[in-house]
Amino acid sequence: MKASTRRLMLILLGSLLPLVACFGCNRGSEGPTGFSGFSPSEKRTQIAFLVNGPVSDWGYNYSQNEGRLFVDQALGKEVRTGVLENIPETSEAERVMERAIEAGVKVVIATSFGYQDATIAVAGRHPDVRFLQAWGFKRSPNVGSYSVKMYEVWYLMGIVAGRMTKTNKLGIVAAHPIPPMKWQLNAYVLGARSVNPKVTATVTFINHWFDPVLAGQATEALINQGHDVVCGVLDSSVGVAQAAEKRGVWLIGHNADLSGFAPARCLTGTRWLWGKLYYDQIRLMLQGKWKGGEDATGGLKEGYVGMTGFSAAVPGEVQREVQTARQKIIDGKLAAYAGPISDNTGKERVPAGKTLSHEEIMGIDWLVEGVR
Amino acid sequence: MELTGLILGSAIAAGTPVLLAILGEILAQRSGIVNLGLEGAMALGAMTTAWVQLATGSTVLALIAGSIAGALLGLTHATLTVVARIQVLASGLCLFFVGKGLAGFWGAPIVGRPLPGLPSLRLTVLNEIPFLGPAILSQDIVVYLAIAIAAVMWWVLFRTNLGLLIQASGENAEVARAEGVPVVRIRLLCVTVGASLAGLAGAHIVLGFSHTWLDGIIAGRGWVAIGLVILARWNPIYALPCAYVFGGLIAIQLNAQAAGISISPYLLSMLPYIVTIAALTAAHLWSKRTAMPAEVANAEQ
Numbered sequence: 001m002k003a004s005t006r007r008l009m010l011i012l013l014g015s016l017l018p019l020v021a022c023f024g025c026n027r028g029s030e031g032p033t034g035f036s037g038f039s040p041s042e043k044r045t046q047i048a049f050l051v052n053g054p055v056s057d058w059g060y061n062y063s064q065n066e067g068r069l070f071v072d073q074a075l076g077k078e079v080r081t082g083v084l085e086n087i088p089e090t091s092e093a094e095r096v097m098e099r100a101i102e103a104g105v106k107v108v109i110a111t112s113f114g115y116q117d118a119t120i121a122v123a124g125r126h127p128d129v130r131f132l133q134a135w136g137f138k139r140s141p142n143v144g145s146y147s148v149k150m151y152e153v154w155y156l157m158g159i160v161a162g163r164m165t166k167t168n169k170l171g172i173v174a175a176h177p178i179p180p181m182k183w184q185l186n187a188y189v190l191g192a193r194s195v196n197p198k199v200t201a202t203v204t205f206i207n208h209w210f211d212p213v214l215a216g217q218a219t220e221a222l223i224n225q226g227h228d229v230v231c232g233v234l235d236s237s238v239g240v241a242q243a244a245e246k247r248g249v250w251l252i253g254h255n256a257d258l259s260g261f262a263p264a265r266c267l268t269g270t271r272w273l274w275g276k277l278y279y280d281q282i283r284l285m286l287q288g289k290w291k292g293g294e295d296a297t298g299g300l301k302e303g304y305v306g307m308t309g310f311s312a313a314v315p316g317e318v319q320r321e322v323q324t325a326r327q328k329i330i331d332g333k334l335a336a337y338a339g340p341i342s343d344n345t346g347k348e349r350v351p352a353g354k355t356l357s358h359e360e361i362m363g364i365d366w367l368v369e370g371v372r
Numbered sequence: 373m374e375l376t377g378l379i380l381g382s383a384i385a386a387g388t389p390v391l392l393a394i395l396g397e398i399l400a401q402r403s404g405i406v407n408l409g410l411e412g413a414m415a416l417g418a419m420t421t422a423w424v425q426l427a428t429g430s431t432v433l434a435l436i437a438g439s440i441a442g443a444l445l446g447l448t449h450a451t452l453t454v455v456a457r458i459q460v461l462a463s464g465l466c467l468f469f470v471g472k473g474l475a476g477f478w479g480a481p482i483v484g485r486p487l488p489g490l491p492s493l494r495l496t497v498l499n500e501i502p503f504l505g506p507a508i509l510s511q512d513i514v515v516y517l518a519i520a521i522a523a524v525m526w527w528v529l530f531r532t533n534l535g536l537l538i539q540a541s542g543e544n545a546e547v548a549r550a551e552g553v554p555v556v557r558i559r560l561l562c563v564t565v566g567a568s569l570a571g572l573a574g575a576h577i578v579l580g581f582s583h584t585w586l587d588g589i590i591a592g593r594g595w596v597a598i599g600l601v602i603l604a605r606w607n608p609i610y611a612l613p614c615a616y617v618f619g620g621l622i623a624i625q626l627n628a629q630a631a632g633i634s635i636s637p638y639l640l641s642m643l644p645y646i647v648t649i650a651a652l653t654a655a656h657l658w659s660k661r662t663a664m665p666a667e668v669a670n671a672e673q
Contacts, residue, residue: 056483
């Protein structure tokens with residue numbers, strides 16, 4: 001190639017890159033996201049949300065951003081919020097928190113368990129800043145933890161699944177064999193077996209938080225083995241939904257409304273309602289009543305978790321059965337983890353008459369009877 | 373028996389995006405240029421496909437657009453490395469981040485918007501084979517397209533004059549240039565076309581599997597493909613079994629878990645990678661002569 005042609009191509013390429021970048025800039029200003037949204041001269045209380053992936057995951061982080069927007073709407077006159085996406089759960093999180101505080105942030109909300117050590121470290125250096133740590137167990141005077149009782153919703157999902165299955169086999173695709181997955185899927189199976197003792201469940205761990213293609217394959221493998229109600233205990237259940245729709249089995253959604261992905265097959269699903277929890281916590285802070293060192297938690301009763309609507313495929317009597325159970329949980333007359341409960345090796349884990357506390361549930365590292 | 377068919381069908385379907393990516397990398401490396409930006413080209417292709425499918429409703433246009441998006445990233449890589457002589461591994465790695473970043477950024481408005489699936493093709497004669505037929509042979513069109521591309525690429529590389537020119541560029545660019553081979557143009561062509569196949573692989577992931585665009589959806593398949601190029605010995609035909617066996621091992625471990633076989637899921641999910649390493653070792657012991665294009669070997673030293 002001649003030298004002149006080579007120069008021409010380089011000039012073309014050189015002019016293309018800034019063009020691409022500019023196109024990017026114009027599209028970027030959608031809302032107060034990133035550090036640019038914060039300013040030290042801002043009069044309102046500035047709140048930074050840290051999430052470990054993109055908020056566009058149609059999963060956990062998506063639900064966190066929904067919660068942030070809820071707070072924005074409800075308390076917009078007094079607070080200004082921003083989300084910091086894709087923040088790794090390493091010491092990088094500390095650096096990001098420091099930068100946010102430099103930009104005038106007074107409340108840091110760490111939405112993932114993995115930020116816990118960074119939160120404690122930064123909080124020690126900034127006693128005037130308040131921190132909320134998701135799923136945490138380490139607290140201090142300016143660090144409060146929070147968690148929600150999603151197992152209550154999973155129990156209700158189990159009732160639907162137990163009533164809808166014909167083969168009595170439920171298929172579950174889960175991310176990792178760790179307590180946050182186990183306490184969710186156990187509650188689901190306990191709910192199903194409460195209405196249909198013949199139900200068994202098979203769980204496939206795919207060892208990825210986010211891989212819709214792999215999740216779809218895992219779901220198809222479960223369907224091959226005769227499981228006729230499937231769900232995903234993952235960051236994003238989109239792949240599970242696609243497989244359910246394609247192969248014609250029932251789907252229980254998780255994290256976000258998945259009925260758009262499986263219109264004919266999505267029975268109902270779980271929802272995180274972080275907005276209500278954040279609203280309550282931030283209101284306490286604005287009123288000067290907030291105290292660190294405590295765990296804020298709630299479930300169906302507080303409106304911190306909920307379910308998406310029923311599809312027409314769920315018979316009216318099942319819908320009523322679920323509503324009754326929901327009311328009983330709210331009234332404290334029914335609990336997912338009420339004994340007797342054995343694990344899948346036959347060992348008794350919760351004796352009759354005892355009900356596990358929220359804190360005990362968060363540490364569950366066994367699988368309930370009926371799961372393999 | 374029916375289950376075997378289902379597993380095989382799943383293996384072929386899941387292996388196809390990896391196959392397309394391997395083919396794309398083989399073409400680039402045969403001309404002497406490693407493209408580490410493969411995963412980025414796949415992401416860009418996937419995002420573009422989703423946009424065009426939503427905007428036009430045409431699956432064919434969407435597949436073409438996804439390929440073009442991948443090709444543009446490939447052309448950038450080729451221009452930077454072949455024309456501007458930027459270090460090939462550095463350029464590829466940078467373009468991986470550029471491709472992934474742009475895909476995430478431009479794709480943000482359409483995240484989670486449902487897309488229609490690909491039409492599947494039933495080969496009527498073969499479909500009559502009992503048990504296996506229906507499961508294996510009612511795949512979507514891209515699956516067959518990928519097999520056709522592998523065959524065409526093999527023919528071009530090993531049976532045509534152009535193929536000789538490509539191999540000459542990949543084996544010794546200096547000598548080739550002295551012999552009058554248009555090395556720069558050949559490499560621009562191969563890297564661009566190769567990356568367009570990566571774009572098509574991304575298109576297959578959004579239209580064939582997830583039916584929606586989500587950031588991070590390629591989930592490392594591009595990197596797996598770069599590894600499998602070595603196992604395929606830079607031969608498009610060998611790429612077929614490599615991709616399908618890889619897809620098959622994943623399908624087998626998932627089906628084993630679904631059937632309740634109690635092996636640690638951590639060990640099971642290692643299976644595809646252990647087999648890959650074992651096969652690489654076996655291939656190395658079998659034949660000391662490596663198939664790696666010499667120019668690629670130079671770049672990696």
